[in-house]
Amino acid sequence: MGLFENPLPYDALSTIIFLPLSGALLILLFRGERAARVMALIFSLANLALSLPLLFLFDPSLSGFQFVELREWFPGLGLKYALGIDGISLPLVLLTVLLSPICVLCSWRAIEQRVRAFMFCLLLMETSMIGVFCSLDFVLFYIFWEGMLIPMYLLIAIWGGPRKDYASLKFFIYTLVGSVFLLVAIVALYLKQGTFFIPDLLFKSYDYRFQFWVFLAFAIAFAIKVPMFPFHTWLPAAHVEAPTAGSVFLASILLKMGSYGFLRFCFGLTPEAAQKLAPIIVILSIVAIIYAGFLCLGQQDMKRLIAYSSVAHMGFVTLGLFSFKLWGLKGAMLQMLNHGVTTGALFLCVGILYERTHSRLIADNSGLGKVMPWFVAFFGLFCFSSFGFPGTNNFVGELFVLLGAFETNKVMALFVIPGPILAAAYMLRLLKRTIWKDGETSPLEDLTLREVLYLLPLAVAVIWMGFAPRGILGLMESSLRLYLEAVKGAM
Amino acid sequence: MSGIHSIKPILPVLITLTTVFLIMASRRRPNLREFWSIAGSVGTFVAVLTMVPTVLQGEVLCFELSRIAPGLSFRFRVDGLGMVFGLISSFLWILASFYNIGYMRSLGEHAQTRYYACFSSAILGAQGVAYSGSLLTLYLFYEIITVVTYPLVAHHQDEEAYEAGKKYLFYLMGTSKGLLLPAMVLTYLLSGTLDFSPSIQEGILNQEGFWVTLTYWLFILGFAKAAIMPLHNWLPSAMVAPTPVSALLHAVAVVKAGVFSIARVMLSVFGLSLLERLGLGMWTAYFVSITIILASVIALTKDDLKERLAYSTISQLSYIVLGVALLSTMGITGGIFHIVGHALGKITLFFCAGAIYVAHHKKRISELSGIGYAMPFTMGAFALASLSMIGIPPVGGFVSKWFLVHGAMDVREMGIVIVLLVSALLNAGYFAPITFRAFFEGTERTFRLREAPLWMVIPLCATALLSLFVGFWPDLFVELVRSMR
Numbered sequence: 001m002g003l004f005e006n007p008l009p010y011d012a013l014s015t016i017i018f019l020p021l022s023g024a025l026l027i028l029l030f031r032g033e034r035a036a037r038v039m040a041l042i043f044s045l046a047n048l049a050l051s052l053p054l055l056f057l058f059d060p061s062l063s064g065f066q067f068v069e070l071r072e073w074f075p076g077l078g079l080k081y082a083l084g085i086d087g088i089s090l091p092l093v094l095l096t097v098l099l100s101p102i103c104v105l106c107s108w109r110a111i112e113q114r115v116r117a118f119m120f121c122l123l124l125m126e127t128s129m130i131g132v133f134c135s136l137d138f139v140l141f142y143i144f145w146e147g148m149l150i151p152m153y154l155l156i157a158i159w160g161g162p163r164k165d166y167a168s169l170k171f172f173i174y175t176l177v178g179s180v181f182l183l184v185a186i187v188a189l190y191l192k193q194g195t196f197f198i199p200d201l202l203f204k205s206y207d208y209r210f211q212f213w214v215f216l217a218f219a220i221a222f223a224i225k226v227p228m229f230p231f232h233t234w235l236p237a238a239h240v241e242a243p244t245a246g247s248v249f250l251a252s253i254l255l256k257m258g259s260y261g262f263l264r265f266c267f268g269l270t271p272e273a274a275q276k277l278a279p280i281i282v283i284l285s286i287v288a289i290i291y292a293g294f295l296c297l298g299q300q301d302m303k304r305l306i307a308y309s310s311v312a313h314m315g316f317v318t319l320g321l322f323s324f325k326l327w328g329l330k331g332a333m334l335q336m337l338n339h340g341v342t343t344g345a346l347f348l349c350v351g352i353l354y355e356r357t358h359s360r361l362i363a364d365n366s367g368l369g370k371v372m373p374w375f376v377a378f379f380g381l382f383c384f385s386s387f388g389f390p391g392t393n394n395f396v397g398e399l400f401v402l403l404g405a406f407e408t409n410k411v412m413a414l415f416v417i418p419g420p421i422l423a424a425a426y427m428l429r430l431l432k433r434t435i436w437k438d439g440e441t442s443p444l445e446d447l448t449l450r451e452v453l454y455l456l457p458l459a460v461a462v463i464w465m466g467f468a469p470r471g472i473l474g475l476m477e478s479s480l481r482l483y484l485e486a487v488k489g490a491m
Numbered sequence: 492m493s494g495i496h497s498i499k500p501i502l503p504v505l506i507t508l509t510t511v512f513l514i515m516a517s518r519r520r521p522n523l524r525e526f527w528s529i530a531g532s533v534g535t536f537v538a539v540l541t542m543v544p545t546v547l548q549g550e551v552l553c554f555e556l557s558r559i560a561p562g563l564s565f566r567f568r569v570d571g572l573g574m575v576f577g578l579i580s581s582f583l584w585i586l587a588s589f590y591n592i593g594y595m596r597s598l599g600e601h602a603q604t605r606y607y608a609c610f611s612s613a614i615l616g617a618q619g620v621a622y623s624g625s626l627l628t629l630y631l632f633y634e635i636i637t638v639v640t641y642p643l644v645a646h647h648q649d650e651e652a653y654e655a656g657k658k659y660l661f662y663l664m665g666t667s668k669g670l671l672l673p674a675m676v677l678t679y680l681l682s683g684t685l686d687f688s689p690s691i692q693e694g695i696l697n698q699e700g701f702w703v704t705l706t707y708w709l710f711i712l713g714f715a716k717a718a719i720m721p722l723h724n725w726l727p728s729a730m731v732a733p734t735p736v737s738a739l740l741h742a743v744a745v746v747k748a749g750v751f752s753i754a755r756v757m758l759s760v761f762g763l764s765l766l767e768r769l770g771l772g773m774w775t776a777y778f779v780s781i782t783i784i785l786a787s788v789i790a791l792t793k794d795d796l797k798e799r800l801a802y803s804t805i806s807q808l809s810y811i812v813l814g815v816a817l818l819s820t821m822g823i824t825g826g827i828f829h830i831v832g833h834a835l836g837k838i839t840l841f842f843c844a845g846a847i848y849v850a851h852h853k854k855r856i857s858e859l860s861g862i863g864y865a866m867p868f869t870m871g872a873f874a875l876a877s878l879s880m881i882g883i884p885p886v887g888g889f890v891s892k893w894f895l896v897h898g899a900m901d902v903r904e905m906g907i908v909i910v911l912l913v914s915a916l917l918n919a920g921y922f923a924p925i926t927f928r929a930f931f932e933g934t935e936r937t938f939r940l941r942e943a944p945l946w947m948v949i950p951l952c953a954t955a956l957l958s959l960f961v962g963f964w965p966d967l968f969v970e971l972v973r974s975m976r
Contacts, residue, residue: 384638388668390631396559402676410677410702420668428638428660436648467557467565 002064003084003199007057012067013083013134016054016097017127019047024123033115037108040119044101044126051097058090060475063482065136065199073137078195082136087479088263089133091333091472095340096133096253098457100126103245105454106348110244110355111159118159121151122245129253133260138186138196145182148254149175155246156238167241174234178224182261185217189269202268203486208276215273218265219281225258228281228318229288232311239307240360244351247303251310251347252340259317259336263329267321267483271490278322285322286415288315293422297429302350303360305430306343309386312419313339313394319416320401324487328404329480330473334397337472338385338465342394345382345458349375352451356444362430367437372446376435378455383431385462387423393465494551494689500567500622501554502538503581506531507615511608518604525592528607532584535618539574539581543967546574549974551689553624562684565631568624571974572758575827576751577621578971579834580744584614586950587739590842593946594735597849605642610736612639617744620751626675626685626760629752630667636716636748637663643736644729655728662715662725670713677706678760687759691975694762699769707771710756711778716749717812718805720782726805730797734845737797742804742837747830750811754827758975763818773904775816779809780910787917794855796844799921800837803880806914807833810895813907817898820973825894827972828965832887835958836879842951843873846943856925861933863926865940868948870929872955877922879958882915887958890965 006012023043027036058066065084073081085093103122111118124147131144149172157168189201192210206214224231239247266274292312299305313335320332352375353365369376385392388399398420405413447455465472510531517523542552551570558564569577591610595603616639619632637660645656679685681703682695696703715722729741740746757766757775766772783806790802807829814826846869847853847862863870879886892911899907942948961968 389638390627390634391565399563399672399676402672403679406673406676406680413676414673417669417673420672421665424664424668425661428664438648467559469559473560 002062003068003070004059004062004064004066006067006069008053008067011069012050012054013069013085016047016051016093017083017130017134019043019050020100020123020126020130024120024127027116027120027123030116036116036119037104040104040123041101043123044097044104047126048097048101051094054085054090055094058085058475060087061478063087063478068136078197079139080137080197081140082197083134083140084136084199085134087476088260088333088483090475091337092133092253092256092260093130095256095337096126096129099248099252099340099344102344102348102454102457103248105450106248106351107243107245108450110351114158118155121154122249124151125155125249129249129257132257136198138189138198138201141198142179142183142186145257146179149179152246152250152254155249156242159243159246160241162241163237164241167237170234171238174224174231178221181217182221185214185221185265188214188217205490206270208272211270211273212276215266215270215277218261218270219277222258222261222266223284225261226255226314226318227258227311228284228314229291229311230284232288232292235311236304236307239310239347240301240303244347244354247347247351248344251307252344255310255314256336256340259314259321259332262318262321263332263483267487271487274322274487275324275490278324281318281322282412285315285319286412286419288312289319289416289419290422293419293426296426297422299426300362301360302353302362302365302430303347305362305426306346306350309423309426310339310343312423313343313386315419316398316401320404323401323404323408324484325404325407326480326484327400327407329484330476331397331400331402331404333476333480334400334465334469334472335394338393338397341458341461341465342382342385345378345455345462346386348455348458349379349382352447362433366433367435367439367441368444369435371441371444374447374452378447378459379434380431381459381462383427385466387427388420391463391466393462393469395466396469494553494568495545496554497552498554499538499542500552500569500624501556503535503577503618503622504615506534506538507611507618510535510611511615514608514611515604521603524604524607525588528588528591528611529585531611532581532588532614535614536581536585539577539618542569543574543578543971546571546974547970549976555624556628559627562679562686563627564625564686565628566624566686567622567628568687569622571971572751572754572827573621573623574971575830575968576747577618579831580614580617580621580747583739583743583834583838583954586953587735587838590738590845590947590950591735593944594733594845594849597944598733600646600733602646606646606733609639609642610740613643613740613744617748620748623755624687626678626687626756629755630671630675633671633714633716633748633752634667636745637667640736640740640745643740644732646733646736647731652731655731658728659725662722666713666715666722670709674706674709674713677702677709681706687755688762690762691758692763694758694760694765696761696765699765704769704771707761707769710760711753711775714749714752714756716745717753718746718749718782718808719779719812720785720805723782723786723805727798727801730795730801734797734841734848737801738838738841738845741801742841743834746804746808747834750808751830753812754815757815758823766818772816772818776813776904776907779812779816780907782806782809783813783910783914784917787914787921790921791917794857796847796854796856796859796925797841799856800840800844803918803921804833804837806918807837807880810891814891814895814898817895817902817904817907819898819901821894821901822898824969824972825891825898828894828968829888829891831961831968832879832891832958835887835954835961836876839872839876839951839954839958840880842947842954843869843876846947846951849947850941850943851938856928859925860928862938863929865938866942868942868952870926872951873929874926875955876958877926879962880922881918885959885962887961887965889962
């Protein structure tokens with residue numbers, strides 16, 4: 001497991017992790033809502049700018065961790081302050097820093113109460129999310145992992161919709177249960193190897209019994225996060241009640257932590273168990289894709305629909321991962337990013353509508369084609385992307401996942417096929433009902449400049465990754481090969 | 492990559508795309524908007540024409556837009572087959588643009604900007620399908636056609652239109668996602684590429700086995716735009732659309748995109764020698780023969796003029812697949828030539844149906860007694876186009892049937908010859924009575940003498956004369972088909 005030094009003169013990863021946190025603390029020092037908004041925007045944009053060197057200096061030919069920072073932290077317990085990114089975490093970090101300023105912008109007017117606290121929570125979320133993807137020490141990883149729980153809970157519980165108490169508590173309990181299992185696995189690994197340092201733990205051959213139990217603990221923790229069927233029931237509630245920015249973070253980044261965990265830890269630490277138990281995950285993934293598709297068809301609430309579609313999309317991710325083929329892994333990684341972009345954008349669109357009509361029901365938001373043409377153009381693009389229209393990002397991701405699935409088992413893979421059909425059906429149904437309506441529509445304001453500004457980067461990403469995903473694929477390829485070989489070697 | 496690298500193959504796509512935006516931008520000025528439709532169609536046709544000389548010399552024009560992974564790319568490639576479809580769909584768009592103006596304005600239809608924008612987008616899709624250089628590109632434009640034609644089918648936004656639209660998407664999107672997508676995945680896994688083969692003899696697939704055969708049938712059924720039974724039912728329902736849509740899109744651009752795609756997959760993915768080895772050609776030929784006969788029989792029972800034409804289209808589309816499935820030079824020539832022969836004839840018939848509706852608000856055949864006296868030009872064109880459909884010399888449809896029968900005899904399939912002859916009789920059975928009724932039943936006073944607006948009558952006369960013209964001089968299209976190797 002190679003570790004490669006940070007070529008930058010400063011601690012690049014610590015900077016992007018803790019810059020949002022310092023911004024958050026600074027917000028607390030100042031009074032005034034406008035100052036809080038502006039400061040959150042400045043800090044998140046600065047963080048975006050500061051992550052660009054990572055992209056340009058990242059060497060895609062190396063499979064190990066790069067930009068590594070390694071310091072003793074608590075030597076008695078073997079704790080290290082260790083950070084590093086590889087081809088798997090870098091795209092997810094970039095997704096996080098891209099979405100953070102967008103989340104600030106989309107809350108500009110939507111959040112009117114306790115603005116400072118809201119922006120504080122957002123920036124705290126950003127710190128924790130980047131931290132999770134960069135941590136190379138399990139304790140550090142766990143701190144960041146838990147660090148997301150509180151601000152996310154607050155985002156739902158304070159600024160949420162009418163059933164916010166129910167939704168936030170459900171989210172909290174589910175996630176906490178998952179965290180307990182994660183902790184169990186971490187402690188088990190520590191007892192076995194005497195270290196929390198992830199690169200020292202990865203790719204070692206543990207005996208199968210140990211692997212089995214560790215895998216199970218990890219799998220439950222990550223399955224709740226993804227969320228996989230049948231652990232998905234917290235998701236629609238949380239999404240529906242969360243404010244737009246909360247939904248975007250939840251869908252785009254938090255769900256990815258589950259699939260990221262599967263790839264990093266279940267493949268890297270317990271490859272043999274992953275192999276043996278893969279059929280269960282694959283079956284659950286296919287069930288999630290089909291079942292969530294049917295649920296989407298019956299939804300009246302737009303946010304609920306998109307939330308269930310997330311379950312289906314994440315089903316593609318886990319299906320791709322557990323196909324144990326390079327196509328499948330690439331497809332899964334692409335789907336993580338695509339889902340982050342597209343579903344995030346769809347939640348933003350619903351948020352934009354909610355600000356105008358104060359309803360998330362499809363029936364209350366119909367006939368927009370005549371009154372909000374620019375909105376419809378963006379919304380249409382993201383809906384098309386969501387059901388994998390060719391030329392958009394999701395098409396490439398789904399195609400790769402299907403290639404992986406068919407390569408593994410053609411007959412099994414045929415059962416996935418109703419999924420894309422259902423996706424087209426529920427997305428087109430949603431689009432038709434929002435764009436068209438019999439009779440007149442009351443006038444609504446079309447997109448403002450601020451709204452166009454934060455939708456545009458996502459729209460560009462949708463098209464760009466639909467036609468030219470090779471740049472992104474190049475970043476992750478050698479790291480993915482490493483994990484794939486680890487699993488294959490365990491056969 | 493063999494062939495000449497050139498930007499020409501994407502020019503028609505770019506021009507149609509620009510046209511769509513110009514149409515939307517000038518939504519408040521109808522005259523300007525209609526000017527863009529016409530200018531766009533002429534520009535597209537000119538751009539297509541510039542490629543003809545190169546293709547006639549047996550060369551292939553290529554353009555690669557982007558590459559996702561080895562063998563997975565968005566690329567364009569123009570050969571004889573693509574040229575035939577591209578030429579006919581872009582040329583007829585010019586005539587349809589004029590006809591559109593007459594039709595939409597006479598009836599005072601709503602949402603005309605949406606209508607024109609979607610119409611141009613559908614042509615964009617058809618042009619893209621014609622010049623696709625890989626299955627991925629083909630799939631992209633094929634799907635574009637599906638979604639942009641939905642607002643045209645559901646144009647009237649009433650119960651019937653919504654039902655038809657729902658059915659339309661269900662059939663077309665369901666098959667493309669449910670059958671084409673796995674077919675593409677299987678093709679890639681079996682061959683390592685989705686880029687079309689440069690030769691029609693050897694495709695990109697070259698092995699045999701259950702999965703290859705399955706992939707083949709997934710493709711044949713997956714291109715539901717070809718309306719092969721049992722996946723044909725969307726087409727008659729789609730007739731609720733305004734008539735110009737039925738004329739250009741549901742007789743030329745959309746449905747031909749379906750049969751074109753099938754022909755493309757048979758020739759450039761599987762290749763003649765593999766189909767020969769697998770023995771799939773004859774299976775396909777007999778499979779589509781069912782559609783040819785059955786659709787004609789159903790057409791006999793329809794009193795609604797547009798519905799009868801729709802069933803006739805279903806039957807005639809399968810001629811094209813049948814021709815290619817014969818796997819002989821004559822058969823392929825006949826099949827692909829029928830893209831042109833049928834297009835010119837059927838667009839005329841639909842134009843006439845629309846003209847009758849605009850001038851006299853009649854939809855049913857039983858109400859047309861004596862209309863020939865009132866609309867001599869329209870019904871004259873109708874009669875000529877019917878002859879083409881039946882395959883009577885020297886109209887265009889005769890040429891394709893000649894080649895088809897010749898091709899079937901070459902491979903000694905008397906069954907196919909019989910199918911073609913029976914179908915011709917059935918065609919006569921449902922077309923001749925319309926003309927007969929129009930001119931020889933009723934009296935001169937049944938209808939007041941009134942033709943449709945000139946915007947409509949001139950295009951329909953032009954297409955009728957053209958179908959006569961290609962019957963006399965089919966050389967251009969035959970040469971284009973022959974240029975494929």
